[in-house]
Amino acid sequence: MSAPEVILINGRPMQGISPLDRGLHFGDGLFETIACRRGRPRFLALHLDRLMQGCERLRIAAGDVEAIRAQITGLAHRTDSAIVKLIVTRGDSLARGYAAAGSERATRIALRYPWPIEETGSWHAGVRAGVAAMRLGENAALAGLKHLNRLEQVLAQTERDARQVGELLLFSSAGRLVCGTMSNVFLIKDGTLHTPRLDLCGVAGVMRRVVMREARRAGIRTEERELAAADLEQAQEVFLTNARIGIWPVNVLETRELAVGPVTQLLQAAIQPMLEDPVDA
Amino acid sequence: MSAPEVILINGRPMQGISPLDRGLHFGDGLFETIACRRGRPRFLALHLDRLMQGCERLRIAAGDVEAIRAQITGLAHRTDSAIVKLIVTRGDSLARGYAAAGSERATRIALRYPWPIEETGSWHAGVRAGVAAMRLGENAALAGLKHLNRLEQVLAQTERDARQVGELLLFSSAGRLVCGTMSNVFLIKDGTLHTPRLDLCGVAGVMRRVVMREARRAGIRTEERELAAADLEQAQEVFLTNARIGIWPVNVLETRELAVGPVTQLLQAAIQPMLEDPVDA
Numbered sequence: 299m300s301a302p303e304v305i306l307i308n309g310r311p312m313q314g315i316s317p318l319d320r321g322l323h324f325g326d327g328l329f330e331t332i333a334c335r336r337g338r339p340r341f342l343a344l345h346l347d348r349l350m351q352g353c354e355r356l357r358i359a360a361g362d363v364e365a366i367r368a369q370i371t372g373l374a375h376r377t378d379s380a381i382v383k384l385i386v387t388r389g390d391s392l393a394r395g396y397a398a399a400g401s402e403r404a405t406r407i408a409l410r411y412p413w414p415i416e417e418t419g420s421w422h423a424g425v426r427a428g429v430a431a432m433r434l435g436e437n438a439a440l441a442g443l444k445h446l447n448r449l450e451q452v453l454a455q456t457e458r459d460a461r462q463v464g465e466l467l468l469f470s471s472a473g474r475l476v477c478g479t480m481s482n483v484f485l486i487k488d489g490t491l492h493t494p495r496l497d498l499c500g501v502a503g504v505m506r507r508v509v510m511r512e513a514r515r516a517g518i519r520t521e522e523r524e525l526a527a528a529d530l531e532q533a534q535e536v537f538l539t540n541a542r543i544g545i546w547p548v549n550v551l552e553t554r555e556l557a558v559g560p561v562t563q564l565l566q567a568a569i570q571p572m573l574e575d576p577v578d579a
Numbered sequence: 580m581s582a583p584e585v586i587l588i589n590g591r592p593m594q595g596i597s598p599l600d601r602g603l604h605f606g607d608g609l610f611e612t613i614a615c616r617r618g619r620p621r622f623l624a625l626h627l628d629r630l631m632q633g634c635e636r637l638r639i640a641a642g643d644v645e646a647i648r649a650q651i652t653g654l655a656h657r658t659d660s661a662i663v664k665l666i667v668t669r670g671d672s673l674a675r676g677y678a679a680a681g682s683e684r685a686t687r688i689a690l691r692y693p694w695p696i697e698e699t700g701s702w703h704a705g706v707r708a709g710v711a712a713m714r715l716g717e718n719a720a721l722a723g724l725k726h727l728n729r730l731e732q733v734l735a736q737t738e739r740d741a742r743q744v745g746e747l748l749l750f751s752s753a754g755r756l757v758c759g760t761m762s763n764v765f766l767i768k769d770g771t772l773h774t775p776r777l778d779l780c781g782v783a784g785v786m787r788r789v790v791m792r793e794a795r796r797a798g799i800r801t802e803e804r805e806l807a808a809a810d811l812e813q814a815q816e817v818f819l820t821n822a823r824i825g826i827w828p829v830n831v832l833e834t835r836e837l838a839v840g841p842v843t844q845l846l847q848a849a850i851q852p853m854l855e856d857p858v859d860a
Contacts, residue, residue, distance in 0.1 A: 314595015435716020
């Protein structure tokens with residue numbers, strides 16, 4: 299079991315959140331899941347950047363980013379390995395109904411969880427992946443955000459667990475490849491690294507951003523673009539990313555076996571030091 | 580202001596909900612908004628029917644429906660006019676991550692709000708409506724459910740308020756007419772009542788169901804089907820429904836003036852007694 303060891307609500311250890319919170323009523327908020335190693339959060343600047351951009355798009359007044367940074371740094375301090383989850387909601391509904399008044403005060407919930415028991419071997423040997431039957435809705439206004447409307451991911455993980463695979467890849471209602479249930483997806487075709495554009499759907503993962511940066515640094519041609527089922531079928535390498543797992547190669551996609559190829563291995567080698575010994579960048 | 584007068588969490592007056600609740604983390608739950616008049620909830624059987632069907636689809640163990648019925652009836656008792664909002668979430672996350680363990684215990688939050696200040700005249704004279712720029716995502720697994728993932732509605736109401744109209748009509752990403760920001764939509768074309776199918780998107784409203792039932796009883800030809808922008812343009816009458824407002828005619832759609840026509844008036848006359856003197860059906 300992995301219940302949180304610490305829970306802070308607006309910076310204080312409290313037992314409950316308001317039953318009027320718009321995070322509860324409407325999923326009106328955002329979150330970050332920050333992996334911490336050796337007492338330090340990984341890629342904290344990137345997490346805070348995404349959070350603040352999300353708050354701006356949803357017009358949520360998140361408050362002082364330095365206070366948030368200090369809180370997360372403090373929660374990571376003196377832990378060996380931990381996961382900090384930060385939820386920022388628009389705050390209490392001042393009236394019934396969907397409309398935001400604009401004068402709400404954000405609620406900030408920080409939870410520190412123990413590092414989960416690892417799927418040992420996934421980093422090197424890879425994981426089996428399938429393609430989900432469920433398709434994701436497309437909405438440009440929400441695309442890219444790590445918002446609190448996550449029922450699609452809940453249902454996708456139910457499907458994944460029923461299928462007994464390590465991850466399921468999801469397409470959108472219009473047939474575009476988007477992501478995994480808890481990960482972003484990359485594929486290598488003819489030496490080029492491809493990852494789906496996230497302008498209509500999906501979460502713009504922090505590890506996705508790191509991997510694209512490192513790929514460009516390594517001189518690998520990298521494209522964010524619209525990808526379809528055919529692109530996946532033609533891929534020589536496929537891998538998954540998120541803040542905790544880093545990079546997981548896909549070794550079987552549905553029934554097709556895939557090698558853990560050279561581009562995947564090169565990118566793993568580039569990011570591994572940053573995962574084990576975090577720097578704030 | 581319309582803060583709730585009563586808040587019950589799992590049947591008891593409590594100040595806070597658990598910061599581990601999956602309703603907060605993922606919007607993993609459902610809700611009902613039940614209008615009450617003369618001490619009695621309107622269409623309670625239909626609200627409970629939808630709630631239980633939603634719980635079944637999401638595999639949330641809502642608990643005893645008779646206890647829920649008694650609670651809502653009790654909250655309505657001795658009020659003249661009130662709105663009861665019931666939220667049922669999957670309960671606390673037993674571990675971090677999207678996946679549900681299957682053994683969660685649902686959280687039930689009941690809030691009683693004062694009846695809001697009425698938009699007097701909307702029932703008879705109608706409201707101005709526009710068409711939203713934002714489009715709704717399509718996902719068959721969530722379509723019809725009154726679930727807690729409501730960021731699209733929050734953003735749609737921001738757009739509605741900026742446009743200064745009574746309601747905005749929403750199309751899906753694929754161009755299908757779906758609903759209003761807080762209502763279902765009906766249109767009358769050549770004597771036939773049409774309302775969008777909700778198999779890919781939208782909430783299956785209780786008042787929508789009542790209106791379809793009453794239309795069939797009155798011998799009005801009624802069709803649930805896929806509707807596009809052209810259908811809306813060709814409609815002779817357009818009206819909006821929800822549990823609180825009943826039926827609001829649309830008197831201006833974007834720039835086109837619309838009469839409050841005979842079918843709309845007939846249906847208003849049929850449902851008005853049920854709104855003012857609720858019976859449980």
